[in-house]
Amino acid sequence: xxxxxxxxxxxxxxxxLECAKALERAEADVTVIDRENHHCFQPLLYQVATAAxxxxxxxxxxxxxxxxxxxxxxxxxxxxxxxxxxKCVHTQFGDIAYDYLVIATGSTHSYFGHDxxxxxxxxxxxxxxxxxVRRSILIAFERAEVVPDQDEQRRLLTFVxxxxxxxxxxxAGAIAEVARxxxxxxxxxxxxxxxxxxxxxxxxxxxxTFPLGLSEYALKTLSRVxxxxxxxxxxxxxxxxxxxxxxGRIDAGTVIWAxxxxxxxxxxxxxxxxxxxxxxxxxxxxxxxxxxxxxxxxDTAAVTDKGGQPVPGIAPAAKQMxxxxxxxxxxxxxxxxxxxxxxxxxxxxxxTIGRRAAVVKLGPLELKGFIGWVFWSIAHIYFLIxxxxxxxxxxxxxxxxxxxxxxxxxxxxPPDVGGSGRDAKV
Amino acid sequence: xxxxxxxxxxxxxxxxLECAKALERAEADVTVIDRENHHCFQPLLYQVATAAxxxxxxxxxxxxxxxxxxxxxxxxxxxxxxxxxxKCVHTQFGDIAYDYLVIATGSTHSYFGHDxxxxxxxxxxxxxxxxxVRRSILIAFERAEVVPDQDEQRRLLTFVxxxxxxxxxxxAGAIAEVARxxxxxxxxxxxxxxxxxxxxxxxxxxxxTFPLGLSEYALKTLSRVxxxxxxxxxxxxxxxxxxxxxxGRIDAGTVIWAxxxxxxxxxxxxxxxxxxxxxxxxxxxxxxxxxxxxxxxxDTAAVTDKGGQPVPGIAPAAKQMxxxxxxxxxxxxxxxxxxxxxxxxxxxxxxTIGRRAAVVKLGPLELKGFIGWVFWSIAHIYFLIxxxxxxxxxxxxxxxxxxxxxxxxxxxxPPDVGGSGRDAKV
Numbered sequence: 001x002x003x004x005x006x007x008x009x010x011x012x013x014x015x016x017l018e019c020a021k022a023l024e025r026a027e028a029d030v031t032v033i034d035r036e037n038h039h040c041f042q043p044l045l046y047q048v049a050t051a052a053x054x055x056x057x058x059x060x061x062x063x064x065x066x067x068x069x070x071x072x073x074x075x076x077x078x079x080x081x082x083x084x085x086x087k088c089v090h091t092q093f094g095d096i097a098y099d100y101l102v103i104a105t106g107s108t109h110s111y112f113g114h115d116x117x118x119x120x121x122x123x124x125x126x127x128x129x130x131x132x133v134r135r136s137i138l139i140a141f142e143r144a145e146v147v148p149d150q151d152e153q154r155r156l157l158t159f160v161x162x163x164x165x166x167x168x169x170x171x172a173g174a175i176a177e178v179a180r181x182x183x184x185x186x187x188x189x190x191x192x193x194x195x196x197x198x199x200x201x202x203x204x205x206x207x208x209t210f211p212l213g214l215s216e217y218a219l220k221t222l223s224r225v226x227x228x229x230x231x232x233x234x235x236x237x238x239x240x241x242x243x244x245x246x247x248g249r250i251d252a253g254t255v256i257w258a259x260x261x262x263x264x265x266x267x268x269x270x271x272x273x274x275x276x277x278x279x280x281x282x283x284x285x286x287x288x289x290x291x292x293x294x295x296x297x298x299d300t301a302a303v304t305d306k307g308g309q310p311v312p313g314i315a316p317a318a319k320q321m322x323x324x325x326x327x328x329x330x331x332x333x334x335x336x337x338x339x340x341x342x343x344x345x346x347x348x349x350x351x352t353i354g355r356r357a358a359v360v361k362l363g364p365l366e367l368k369g370f371i372g373w374v375f376w377s378i379a380h381i382y383f384l385i386x387x388x389x390x391x392x393x394x395x396x397x398x399x400x401x402x403x404x405x406x407x408x409x410x411x412x413x414p415p416d417v418g419g420s421g422r423d424a425k426v
Numbered sequence: 427x428x429x430x431x432x433x434x435x436x437x438x439x440x441x442x443l444e445c446a447k448a449l450e451r452a453e454a455d456v457t458v459i460d461r462e463n464h465h466c467f468q469p470l471l472y473q474v475a476t477a478a479x480x481x482x483x484x485x486x487x488x489x490x491x492x493x494x495x496x497x498x499x500x501x502x503x504x505x506x507x508x509x510x511x512x513k514c515v516h517t518q519f520g521d522i523a524y525d526y527l528v529i530a531t532g533s534t535h536s537y538f539g540h541d542x543x544x545x546x547x548x549x550x551x552x553x554x555x556x557x558x559v560r561r562s563i564l565i566a567f568e569r570a571e572v573v574p575d576q577d578e579q580r581r582l583l584t585f586v587x588x589x590x591x592x593x594x595x596x597x598a599g600a601i602a603e604v605a606r607x608x609x610x611x612x613x614x615x616x617x618x619x620x621x622x623x624x625x626x627x628x629x630x631x632x633x634x635t636f637p638l639g640l641s642e643y644a645l646k647t648l649s650r651v652x653x654x655x656x657x658x659x660x661x662x663x664x665x666x667x668x669x670x671x672x673x674g675r676i677d678a679g680t681v682i683w684a685x686x687x688x689x690x691x692x693x694x695x696x697x698x699x700x701x702x703x704x705x706x707x708x709x710x711x712x713x714x715x716x717x718x719x720x721x722x723x724x725d726t727a728a729v730t731d732k733g734g735q736p737v738p739g740i741a742p743a744a745k746q747m748x749x750x751x752x753x754x755x756x757x758x759x760x761x762x763x764x765x766x767x768x769x770x771x772x773x774x775x776x777x778t779i780g781r782r783a784a785v786v787k788l789g790p791l792e793l794k795g796f797i798g799w800v801f802w803s804i805a806h807i808y809f810l811i812x813x814x815x816x817x818x819x820x821x822x823x824x825x826x827x828x829x830x831x832x833x834x835x836x837x838x839x840p841p842d843v844g845g846s847g848r849d850a851k852v
Contacts, residue, residue: 037568038836056833056836057480060835061612064831074614075571128839143502146517147519185493188500189499407482407815409487410485411463
């Protein structure tokens with residue numbers, strides 16, 4: 001009896017899922033382990049955070065995605081460690097042995113050594129982050145409507161977004177739309193249009209990975225919808241009432257973190273050499289030095305492209321790495337030689353700024369404004385998983401476009417308060 | 427200057443909202459206070475709990491519903507008490523005076539004096555209840571797939587629903603669909619179709635308010651899809667691992683409470699005479715004895731119909747009471763005489779059992795099976811608020827009907843665990 005190779009993939013994000021799919025025809029038992037039951041389409045998390053989409057519109061059960069793949073098993077559990085010598089991963093229900101291991105655990109927010117800020121300035125990585133931010137934004141308006149104190153009203157209606165990359169720009173534009181359009185006529189005591197939205201970037205310009213002209217377009221468009229952009233501005237502290245800057249203070253009811261990421265702590269299991277962002281250094285075949293059967297893909301891997309530039313932590317890069325490793329393992333299992341190193345192909349950068357405004361850079365092509373926005377919308381619908389979700393997201397966008405309304409303006413209990421902890425709600 | 431009457435409505439459920447709308451043309455300042463930002467369409471909560479719909483599909487921001495009504499203000503805050511003598515309500519941000527007060531705070535679950543059971547056997551009243559139950563059902567299958575112990579697998583795949591009224595029947599039928607159809611092919615180690623679904627009713631038959639023939643049809647249909655129905659069975663205890671019966675024990679991973687309701691504790695503010703279910707006894711004009719300016723509507727009011735039967739705690743009854751009180755207050759404000767007592771008109775009873783099966787009793791008309799199911803579906807779409815939600819719910823049902831899939835199979839963190847409390851997740 002031949003031994004069927006056991007492949008364990010930890011993490012079902014873009015990298016892990018593509019890796020599993022690339023193993024479809026391999027003579028292997030593929031086990032995908034994730035602590036969530038769903039794969040989340042992170043590029044649209046900001047739309048959940050700003051009430052345009054429901055969580056289920058951008059999340060799919062991992063096991064449903066892999067249902068047709070008979071050699072794949074999905075386990076929802078927490079991996080607690082890896083023993084590279086014994087070739088097994090440790091979970092709460094016991095150890096699972098592997099012949100090949102793929103670490104695809106992604107990244108988390110980096111607060112530059114101040115993890116305590118995460119309490120006051122959530123980022124957007126998981127569905128729960130998005131519903132938490134949604135709650136915070138909607139509660140700010142609700143509470144401003146009931147509090148008598150005008151200074152407190154002003155603070156509540158101040159929204160700070162830290163980080164001027166794609167996520168920060170998208171959040172700032174979306175919050176401006178919520179305040180100036182969606183909620184404009186819903187309140188009686190406050191005017192939601194008076195909300196103060198501030199986007200803070202440490203570097204000299206927004207969207208640093210885009211061409212200068214598109215950065216300037218983003219700045220102009222955000223200013224037009226009332227977002228105040230502060231470049232070359234450093235945040236030195238986040239607390240419950242706002243942020244300290246190097247030169248000043250902003251009192252704010254909501255602070256959102258879009259400034260930096262660090263590799264998932266999961267990679268520490270490997271005791272491998274990591275770069276400053278915590279990403280594991282891997283060889284040109286994405287394997288770990290000394291362990292040709294262990295691979296790292298996506299945001300957890302430190303890889304450079306042909307030009308020596310670090311491969312960015314974006315979905316297409318993670319997918320390319322996942323597919324590469326899946327094919328490599330398939331070849332090895334089949335006894336085929338595999339010499340091709342991983343080559344990253346940069347497809348482009350996209351960011352939407354709001355209604356009818358986005359910036360797109362695809363090779364030599366630069367798009368902005370309405371045509372960029374149409375391109376952005378079609379690309380995102382295309383990359384969603386499942387016909388149902390494509391249809392529902394397209395419908396929600398169409399409806400939002402026509403009516404200026406957002407269908408998911410729902411405040412639900414925060415994760416740290418039980419169903420009866422009502423007093424903490426307002 | 428004439429004094430503009432101040433009307434406060436506490437609670438924006440079916441009763442409170444209808445009352446506010448009936449005051450649209452009154453010379454009054456209408457203030458609607460709710461601790462949630464949304465009105466929830468409770469009849470479809472079980473569909474959120476069974477992953478067919480997303481929370482936002484059945485919930486709307488209260489202030490958006492009342493946006494066109496210029497004399498209405500919506501406040502999201504917690505009412506902490508009422509001073510009938512001083513004519514004001516107490517909230518966390520101060521006191522608010524009223525000329526007319528409408529209490530429409532609804533009902534909550536009754537555990538027959540065992541409130542500690544609520545921890546193990548959640549009911550369905552709020553959006554958070556539904557996502558909690560959804561989480562519990564989906565986690566049960568996920569966990570059964572990973573645990574090695576077969577007894578524990580069997581326990582996890584046992585679902586107990588306590589209470590054989592409409593909600594209990596609907597939940598049991600929907601869980602059976604999830605297990606036998608939606609999830610059937612998604613697992614590798616367990617067979618979801620082996621799930622054991624048990625519906626427990628204390629009385630002699632399911633759906634006691636329906637004609638006997640429809641009860642029998644519900645029993646037959648549930649049995650056909652694999653639900654075990656136990657009538658004349660009393661639950662004597664709920665704990666973390668299942669339920670004790672008067673004569674036996676069921677080990678179960680999920681217990682859902684659909685057995686009884688009690689009036690919201692809010693009515694205790696009034697120090698008024700209440701019936702056994704905690705509902706306030708009101709006069710034939712729904713006002714409180716001795717306080718002609720205080721009204722109680724919906725599930726919090728103890729009212730009898732023409733035949734001396736108690737008015738049931740269902741949406742149409744709450745709406746009728748809300749409209750009645752809104753009209754009465756409008757008349758009084760306008761100086762018109764109002765002598766008409768409240769008359770409840772029973773429109774009928776509906777319950778769905780699952781795919782292509784529902785029971786409907788409308789006056790002399792009895793429907794069951796496919797035609798009942800079509801009627802049930804159209805009626806529920808009709809009563810939803812907002813074109814967008816009607817469209818989205820209809821689309822989701824249509825999709826579910828064609829594909830047997832449910833679009834919202836999402837496990838998110840439970841309310842009592844923070845975002846980092848991962849270990850508690852599986």
